[in-house]
Amino acid sequence: EPEVTQTPSxxxxxxxxxxxxxxxxxxxxxxFYWYRQILGQKVEFLVSFYNNEIxxxxxxxxxxxxxxxxDGSNFTLKIRSTKLEDSAMxxxxxxxxxxxxxxxxxxxxxxxx
Amino acid sequence: QQQxxxxxxxxxxxxxxxxxxxxxxxxxxxxxxPWYQQFxxxxxALLIAIRPDVSEKKEGRFTISFNKSAKQFxxxxxxxxxxxxxxYFCAAGMDYGGxxxxxxxxxxxxxxxxx
Numbered sequence: 001e002p003e004v005t006q007t008p009s010x011x012x013x014x015x016x017x018x019x020x021x022x023x024x025x026x027x028x029x030x031x032f033y034w035y036r037q038i039l040g041q042k043v044e045f046l047v048s049f050y051n052n053e054i055x056x057x058x059x060x061x062x063x064x065x066x067x068x069x070x071d072g073s074n075f076t077l078k079i080r081s082t083k084l085e086d087s088a089m090x091x092x093x094x095x096x097x098x099x100x101x102x103x104x105x106x107x108x109x110x111x112x113x
Numbered sequence: 114q115q116q117x118x119x120x121x122x123x124x125x126x127x128x129x130x131x132x133x134x135x136x137x138x139x140x141x142x143x144x145x146x147p148w149y150q151q152f153x154x155x156x157x158a159l160l161i162a163i164r165p166d167v168s169e170k171k172e173g174r175f176t177i178s179f180n181k182s183a184k185q186f187x188x189x190x191x192x193x194x195x196x197x198x199x200x201y202f203c204a205a206g207m208d209y210g211g212x213x214x215x216x217x218x219x220x221x222x223x224x225x226x227x228x
Contacts, residue, residue, distance in 0.1 A: 004156075033215065043149075043157060043202060045215040056215055091156050101147065102216060104156035 002026045004105035006092050012111045016081050021108045023075045023092030032075045033093040033102060034067065036060070043091065049075065050098075079110075087112045115140060117205050119219025126226050132190040134222045136203035139184065143205040147216070148177065148188045151200045160201070161188070193226045200224070 005024045013019045025032050034046040048055040049067055066078045075094075079086055089109050093102040118137045126132045136146075144165050149157035163170045163177040163186065170177045176189040190197055200223050204216040 035216075042220045043204075043216075043218040045217070048215050058215070093156075101159050101162060103159065104149075106154070106156045 004092055004094055004103055006090075006105035006108050008108060009106070010109045010111070012113060013082050015084055015112050019079050019082055019110065021077045021079075021090050021092075021110070023077075023094075023105060024073050025075055025092065025094030026103060027073070029094035029096050029103075031055075031095045031098060031100075031102075032067075032069070033095075034077045035091045035093060035104075036088040037091065037107075038088045046077070046090075082110075082112045084112050086110060115217055117203060117217050117219045119203050119222060121222060122220070123223045124225070126193045126224065128193065128195060128226055128228050130193050130226075132193045132197070132224055132226070133187055134201055134203070134224070135185065135187045136205075136219050137183075137185045138205050138217075140205070140207070141184070142207045143217075145206040146177070146179065146186050147204050147206070148175075149202045149204060149218075151202065151221075157202060190224075193224075195226045195228050198224055198226050 007022045032049040035043050037043045045058050047057040047061045064080045068076050089107040091104050091107045093104045095102045120135050147162035148160045150160045151157045161172050161175050163179050165181050174191045179186045200221045202221045203219040206216045
């Protein structure tokens with residue numbers, strides 16, 4: 001069964017550094033999402049992406065965050081200047097269509113020191 | 114208004130018993146209600162989903178019951194097994210109103226099924 005893959009599985013970064021989290025969505029999917037989950041808390045929406053542009057973003061997704069689909073397969077989340085509170089699991093998801101089932105990757109654990 | 118309230122926070126059930134997890138929402142624009150199962154170290158995996166045009170959907174041992182007037186929906190796991198031990202999240206999404214399908218998640222229920 002096709003799946004969403006995320007790399008790396010764990011990223012440790014010094015505060016203030018830039019980090020890029022990578023995702024390969026399911027190949028025929030058109031909608032892409034980033035969510036985050038702070039340890040022990042609920043999954044929170046960050047941003048959705050369709051047709052090479054951001055469709056919607058939450059208030060968490062401030063100017064420090066950006067997303068990109070640099071080629072036909074990858075979808076990336078960049079955090080420009082990381083803060084301690086950015087430590088979380090970051091999940092990428094993709095879906096075939098708008099409000100179609102979203103399939104999640106296994107996440108990247110981001111630890112900011 | 115965008116919240117989805119989930120209860121209980123944790124649940125212990127004996128093997129073979131029925132696990133019931135409840136969720137409630139406020140925003141009547143929500144029209145898609147999935148349940149996700151998450152094992153430690155893994156991403157949420159879609160379990161079952163329902164839209165408001167039906168009151169119940171069953172897939173194997175998993176059933177969603179939906180009450181549109183009460184703005185509540187619940188997950189029932191029949192014949193619960195130790196392998197069902199995981200965290201379960203309800204979520205809500207909408208087709209219209211500018212939201213491009215982002216999901217609002219409940220806080221999760223940690224289910225433990227005792228052998």
